[in-house]
Amino acid sequence: MFAAYYPERFSGYREALVLRSELRASSAPDRVIAGSDLLEPDVLQPLLDRFAGDQGLSDPRAIATQWSKHYLSRLLISVVIIELRLDRHLPTALDELDIAFDERGIATAFGLTHAGTQSLDNGCARFCSLISAHMTPLIASLARQVRLSPRVLWSNAAGYFEFVVGALAECDDISEWQLSGAREVLKRRWLPDRQRNPFYQPVEYVDTVDNAGQPDIWRCRRMCCMRYLDESLGECGNCPRLKPRRGTEERQAATT
Structure with a gap:
């Protein structure tokens, strides 16, 4: 239709x-x-x-x-x-x-x-x-x-x-x-x-640095979907729980 x-x-x-x-x-x-x-x-x-x-x-x-x-x-x-x-x-x-x-x-x-x-x-x-x-x-x-x-x-x-x-x-x-x-x-x-x-x-777009050290934008949810509660699943790629981890990775990539 x-x-x-x-x-x-x-x-x-x-x-x-x-x-x-x-x-x-x-x-x-x-x-x-x-x-x-x-x-x-x-x-x-x-x-x-x-x-x-x-x-x-x-x-x-x-x-x-x-x-x-x-x-x-x-x-x-x-x-x-x-x-x-x-x-x-x-x-x-x-x-x-x-x-x-x-x-x-x-x-x-x-x-x-x-x-x-x-x-x-x-x-x-x-x-x-x-x-x-x-x-x-x-x-x-x-x-x-x-x-x-x-x-x-x-x-x-x-x-x-x-x-x-x-x-x-x-x-x-x-x-x-x-x-x-x-x-x-x-x-x-x-x-x-x-x-x-x-x-x-519902989401925010965060300035990040990719693995090659180039500027990138990360689409991040404002609220976790809770899928990680099942041990067979991890966080999704847009999970706000990844923010601290990504921040560390970004700083390291920017200085190497």
């Missing part, structure tokens, strides 16, 4: 947004659930268990944060690309979606009730429904399930939002006007609907 509008670097996301009828027709019945059902512990936990088994993870909090990264990246990257490129408002509330999961418990596609409506607001208000009616209840449910701070999961979501907006800015066929509303989201502490903005400045 929207495949032609994805930049080549996001070609793997081209089938992430489809109509609900298409999703039901093309997926095994036991692989598709109603979005609102995802809030039920007895629906969510089997997905986490399948994911943990596939990834070889044992810590519940690390399982949840890693699972959320797959889910949130699939959702946010796709929705942001299509909403901005087509200036369209998509139906993204949990109760407006069906969601397909693969055998690993990873979200693969979101079935929309319709193909969206022309947006009446290019500003950051266009994302309020996605945040309040989809991610807020899902993150609350997931955090409660594994006793993890919701802020960790929001940081995962915000990081993907910032990433895709930055990636779109590098495309020749998207205007600054199209990007302006999304950029505004990253700058505001509060959203137009008076929610505290969970996407406010």
